[in-house]
Amino acid sequence: MQIDAAKCVGCGQCRPFCTMGVIQYTRNLKGTKVHCYVAEDECVDCGICYRAKVCPTDALNQPIHGWPRSIRGTFSNPLAEHKETRVPGRGTEEMKTNDITARYKRGYAGMAAEMGRPGTGSRLRDAEKVFKALAKLGVEFETNNPLTGLLIDKQTGEMNPEVLNEKVLSAIIEMIVPLDQVISVLGTMEQVAQEIDTVFSIDLVARVDEDLSVPTAKIMAENNKWISMNGKTNLGLGRLQVKGAAAQ
Amino acid sequence: MSHTLHRRGTEENLQQDYVVFAMTAKGFNEVNSKHALKDFLRILAKYDNTVNLGDMKTGGQYLVSREQIIENVQDTSIVHAVFTDREQVKAALKELKEAELGVSVIVSGIVEHVQEACQGAGIDRHTVEYSVGIRGKLAKLPEDEILEITTMCGHGMVSQHLVRQMVLDVKRGRRSSKEAGELLATPCVCGVFNPRRAQALLDELVELWCFDEI
Numbered sequence: 001m002q003i004d005a006a007k008c009v010g011c012g013q014c015r016p017f018c019t020m021g022v023i024q025y026t027r028n029l030k031g032t033k034v035h036c037y038v039a040e041d042e043c044v045d046c047g048i049c050y051r052a053k054v055c056p057t058d059a060l061n062q063p064i065h066g067w068p069r070s071i072r073g074t075f076s077n078p079l080a081e082h083k084e085t086r087v088p089g090r091g092t093e094e095m096k097t098n099d100i101t102a103r104y105k106r107g108y109a110g111m112a113a114e115m116g117r118p119g120t121g122s123r124l125r126d127a128e129k130v131f132k133a134l135a136k137l138g139v140e141f142e143t144n145n146p147l148t149g150l151l152i153d154k155q156t157g158e159m160n161p162e163v164l165n166e167k168v169l170s171a172i173i174e175m176i177v178p179l180d181q182v183i184s185v186l187g188t189m190e191q192v193a194q195e196i197d198t199v200f201s202i203d204l205v206a207r208v209d210e211d212l213s214v215p216t217a218k219i220m221a222e223n224n225k226w227i228s229m230n231g232k233t234n235l236g237l238g239r240l241q242v243k244g245a246a247a248q
Numbered sequence: 249m250s251h252t253l254h255r256r257g258t259e260e261n262l263q264q265d266y267v268v269f270a271m272t273a274k275g276f277n278e279v280n281s282k283h284a285l286k287d288f289l290r291i292l293a294k295y296d297n298t299v300n301l302g303d304m305k306t307g308g309q310y311l312v313s314r315e316q317i318i319e320n321v322q323d324t325s326i327v328h329a330v331f332t333d334r335e336q337v338k339a340a341l342k343e344l345k346e347a348e349l350g351v352s353v354i355v356s357g358i359v360e361h362v363q364e365a366c367q368g369a370g371i372d373r374h375t376v377e378y379s380v381g382i383r384g385k386l387a388k389l390p391e392d393e394i395l396e397i398t399t400m401c402g403h404g405m406v407s408q409h410l411v412r413q414m415v416l417d418v419k420r421g422r423r424s425s426k427e428a429g430e431l432l433a434t435p436c437v438c439g440v441f442n443p444r445r446a447q448a449l450l451d452e453l454v455e456l457w458c459f460d461e462i
Contacts (some may be wrong), residue, residue: 016413017435019404048405048435078251078304078403078437094250096326097273097352098375110377118254118395119389119404137400161293168403186380201254202380212363214376228379230262231359232253235366236374239350242272243287245280 001038001049007059010034012059016122019076019169023049037061044121044169045073068162075146076121076169090146091172095205099238109182109216110205113189115147116170117201118224124150125164127197130173131157133192137185142174161166177217179206183223251402252328252356252440254379256395257299261449265400265442266337266357268292268350269328271358277321277350284349286321291343292329293318300330302439310433310443330442334361358442366382393453397446401436410435411450418454425450 001078003014005028011132015023016035022039036059065073074080093101094110104110113130116122127147134141141148150159177185182204187200203226206216220227252267270288272281292298293314302308306320321327331337337355344353352377357361359376366373389395390408398406414428423431429447433439 016409017407018409019407021407025292038430046405048407048425050437091250093271093273095375096250096269096271097276097379098356099352100273100276104375114250114254117402117404118389118399119408120380120385150287190383196384199382199384199386199388201382203250203253203377204380205375205377207375208373212372214279214359215380216378217376220378222378226381228254228256228381229259229358230255230356230361230379231362232250232356233355233359233362233366233373234375234378235344235353235355235371237345237349237371238273238277238352239348240277242277242281242284242350243282245277245350 001043001045001047002040002061002063003036003038004059005037007057008035009057010036011056012036015055017049017052019048019119020044022095042167044076044167044233046076046169047073066159068166070203071163071166072168075171082100085178087088091174092142094174095232095234097238098207098234099236100240104176104205104207105208106177108176109179110174111182111185112203113173114170114201114203115173116168116198120198121167121169122171122198123165123167124159124171126198127171128157128159128164129196130192130200131159133188134173134175134185137188139175139177143174145174147171147173156173179219182219183217186225207242250377251438253377254402255356256392256399256401259305261396261445262333262358263334263361265445266331266355267328267440268331268337268340268353268355269326270351271326271355272323272351280323281351282321282323282325285325285327285350286318287347288328288344288349288351289318289321289345292340295331295336295340297331297333297336298329299332299442300433300445301328301437303327304438307437308433308439308441310430322341326438328438328440330440332442332444334365338365338368341371343364345369345371345374393449397432397449400446404436405435405437406432411457414450415453415457416459418450425454
């Protein structure tokens, strides 16, 4: 995002909307006029300051960036599509359609590190550190995830070096692991977390057992690991034949 | 992985916050699914307890009208409604089951409460996802009280700085906490932000906090 210094009147109404807090005040070279500017290297191109429509002089401008800067917007603006990887959104359908896709089968868990969430943003070099640590465990990264598309070696977790300095609001490292590896993967995440300059949120998915209990909840309890009381439940109401679809 | 998974809070305030949403699966049942997804929203919109409704393709109800949101639903939409009452969630789930729309339905909220609602509606849950918390440089995070509000938009579109501005605005009488909660819902294009819960949380912060600067 950029701000046209000639148009900006320095009212600052866009500043609180900035997800990264990187819209600052400054003065022109003569020191005669105050205006706002965006610290562009810290900006993730989420576009929310522009979409908030609070600028009285239409001074905000989202340039169309080329590679690799272009990935900031595609990972940070939920309205953008991933042209590089041709996968929309930051992650995948994951458990949301598991009742149809059977992505997560009994005996396995879905795990993810949501880099930069909540609200801190992440350089992709930090994502690479997490990728590399997890790759050593031999986990299989989710193929349809747009971040996986930026790996040049899925065995080592090495990312395309061109993107490492790019900063995004969030990007998700997704994988499926056998249930008996959940704790070791979590341990690796916790270890590599000490080496990064951002935060990540951790997700843990499982198909429920036949008695409707959640196997991952049991594993976490047995190992004295914390999980939130809050979560997401797929109700299993999906069908291959959607009502009204065949009639069209 | 999820735009609704990592909502933070206490049991007391999270029990006023349930997101019921639906989508179809690419390559499986997506084609011509928009009609069922529209029906899903129409069913949920009837409940007077829904405080937000939205679809990323169009926006949330604090950006556009509910009618526009429903009219513009596409096969690739993910459609959402936010509830503040468990009993209404249970009733809505029962109605959704009877409607047999065939779309995948997901509920974000306190997992045990959602399970109780499923049992009440005669639904066997299929898959559960938990938040395992935050790791890394935690010093970069804002205060927990701010996170309780900002994490209601999992895409991170609601800035901590906007929350602070709203606390200050309410304190100074520039807007009510209800108006502030609804303004905070506007950056969330999916319509999963709960403005009612935000209002309650802002009311607490206005009493407790002061700022030297934003």
